[in-house]
Amino acid sequence: EAGVTQSPTHLIKTRGQQATLRCSPISGHTSVYWYQQALGLGLQFLLWYDEGEERNRGNFPPRFSGRQFPNYSSELNVNALELEDSALYLCASSFEGLSNQPQHFGDGTRLSIL
């Protein structure tokens, strides 16, 4: 069974640009989550999508947005990039949008802002 896949592996941008990160969940999983893991910090919850709808978002500004497609894959968009956006962005998926369902993570996209 294929795991969660993310692309690209690495992304280099400059301040003010826009970044798009992509995620494909495990087959059969309908919920997709996005997290930011900055150096030295824990995983910070960004967004949760289930059945194509945004269900919850973390404490991040509106320039962090995303969407989920009918095939349950997802995009994370970050506009007006700032230096502090440099981090590993992890996508996870779960079978259902229930907190008792463990989440399975992709390898992440490492975003570097120059």
Next chain:
Amino acid sequence: RKEVEQDPGPFNVPEGATVAFNCTYSNSASQSFFWYRQDCRKEPKLLMSVYSSGNEDGRFTAQLNRASQYISLLIRDSKLSDSATYLCVFGTGANNLFFGTGTRLTVIP
């Protein structure tokens, strides 16, 4: 007060040792509990869920203490391959998951 408090370590233990980590949570509405393992520059991977009655998976034992609001992870007979960062995770329903910052374990030959 942080949602999740976890000792960052590092814990340096010799092979074969037994090591235990605790993780406390502040939200009494927490309903689900997990331990994840994250290797350096890799994604977190589910190690085990934590059940109310406690549960064991080989050398790993997880326990939940609701009264004191903490979970623990015990690793027996440590192997070199156990070296990693261990993340505790709590869920409060509505799919709000809170991650600890991780406890770094190094097993020394």
